[in-house]
Amino acid sequence: MRLYPLLFLLLLVAAVLAVLVGSGDLSDPELRDTFLKLRGYRLAAAFLAGAALAVGGVVVQGLFRNPLASPSVLGTTAGASFGGQVALLLYGLAGAGSSFIVPEMLVPIGCFAGALAALAVLLLFLRITQDLLALLLTGFVLSALFLSLSAFVTSVAQETWELGRAVVSFSLGSVSGTGPRQLAFALPVIAVALLASWFWGRSLDLLLSGEEEAQSMGANVGAARWWSAIWVSVLVAGAVSVGGNVGFVGLVVPHMLRPFAGTKHQRLIPAAALAGGIFLVACDVVARLIPSRSEIPLGVVTGLIGAPLFLLLLIRLRRERAYA
Amino acid sequence: MRNGDGQLSLRTSGLSVQLGGRTVLRDVDLEAHPGEVLALLGPNGAGKSTLLKALAGLLPYKGRVEIADTDLASLSPSKRAKQISYVPQRSLLRSALSVEEVVALGRYVHGGSFGGMSANDKEAIDHAMQTAHADMLRKRIFTQLSVGEQQRVLLARALASDAPILLLDEPTAALDVGEGMAVLRLIRKLAARKHTLIVVLHDLADARSTTDRALLLKDGGVVEQGETRDVISAEPIRAVYGVKLIENARIGFEPDSEDRKPGVT
Secondary structure, eight states, rough: HHHHHHHHHHHHHHHHHHHSSSSTTTTTTHHHHHHHHHHHHHHHHHHHHHHHHHHHHHHHHHHOOOOOOTTTTTTTTHHHHHHHHHHHHHHHIITTOOOOOOOHHHHHHHHHHHHHHHHHHHHHHHHHHHOHHHHHHHHHHHHHHHHHHHHHHHHHTTSSSSHHHHHHHHHHHSSSOHHHHHHHHHHHHHHHHHHHHHHHHHHHHTTTTHHHHHHHHHHHHHHHHHHHEEEEEEEHHHHHHHHOSOSSHHHHHHHHHHHHSSOOOOHHHHHHHHHHHHHHHHHHHHHHHHHOSOOOOOOHHHOOOOOOOOHHHHHHHHHHHHHH | TTTTTTOOOOOEEEEEETTTTTEEEEEEEEEEOEEEEEEOOOTSSSSSSHHHHHHTSSOOOOOEEEETEEEGGGSSHHHHHHEEEEOOSSSSOSSSBBBHHHHTTTTGSSSSOOOOOOOOOOOOOOHHHHTTGGGTTTBBBBBGGGGGHHHHHHHHHHHHTOEEEEESSSSSTTTTTTHHHHHHHHHHHHHTTOOEEEEOOOOOHHHHOOSSSEEETTTTEEEEEHHHHHHSSSSHHHHHHOOOOOTTTTOOOOSSSSOOOOOOO
């Protein structure tokens, strides 16, 4: 079966399930509209976040020439999450009274700054070493750093109950509370970043052969690296602002797609956007299906799928490179 | 004949390169002309590959590099890549791209940002693959090829760019005798098509059989340059390598017939 008809079919199935499955009862005519509306927002948020994270994964894998890279593994998602929390905190402490600053805008900007800071540290660090394990360890250390900084922000935010709740629920990460205002802001931002990533796809193809060869073939390597990093940061910021800290989408989706869509970025990126959206919508349905008192956070589901796959890929890659 | 089948000379004056505060190349003056193969020779660490990379615009340098009277430093990466194509000894590519996709990367400077390939791109890719005898590898995965096959694909990638000046870094290193001979014959064929070729070679016999002129380097400086048969002669070879040159001491090889390309089985 061809790739795109299959993806659209999967999207249809996932979307229908996402509307039908949930704790609310759709047979109640008074509540039906409200439920459908909430699930519609939730569906849109999961799709947007999934698309953004999957394409973010494709781009960082090209940027670092490494199929194990993904925004969560490299600490980019944690950076974005931390940036978003700081933005929320600042808004709570200072801006809440003013009428022209709204958290729907402030949080994505904070996420963007956090994500870009995390990626910039990695790019600078890579000037020193290109080693696979060094890259993954640096990502891990960045993740740990941002998590502990986040804990600090959370504890400061606890001083007011309202703010504390907002920061905690943001950092847990969920698409269940995403409203139309957040979506309206995230949609154009993510759409532009998806297009821009696709635009840099040809340069990323060249970068697969390393900086020197890419440059000799006419790529402006510096520009390609920094613009890719910026657009990944925008994608991750957009995703985190509507879905919180959801990991491993950028690892799982490109990996599943490559056998069908190939390695060339301009073919892989549109397919990854679609497949990433489907994947996260499906994960969100699964999260709703697992019986528990309160709903399971989306990041738990993606983590349960992503972490074993990451280890599998790591073992396979180490073996391949050992014999290369 | 395609439009890239060369007509540009390359000239340097006072070319020096410093890496990490150390001078690795000092005051190199050289000229390379269409239809001619220039060999860069010298012991390990003499600065051959550094010189090649500087010419490709991959290293910062002092002095001047000119292509047809245009200063190389004034060209953007994409304009430079349309004139000069660099073939590394081995590619760092580790992703599962097909040979066809790898060769298509050479067309980067000719395409727009919006992907897609024009009829002209396709023609250039086909032509390049035929010239480098890589067309039968078309659908294979690059990383799964032998070193010799990879070298031919990298050459095809360089040719696909239609750049008239080709810089080759030890194209025969790690190849067996048949593969190596196929690459050397290809170099002659490209010279006959008026490409300007600058080739780093380790094997002096290969340089003798394939190149027109040679530049002998030691410790980053030019010891001798001129016609290859004069450069590879007793005095300079002893001065640079500390060995004695014995004429006709080596065994030689030639392809067993015209229609069977060596290294292509």
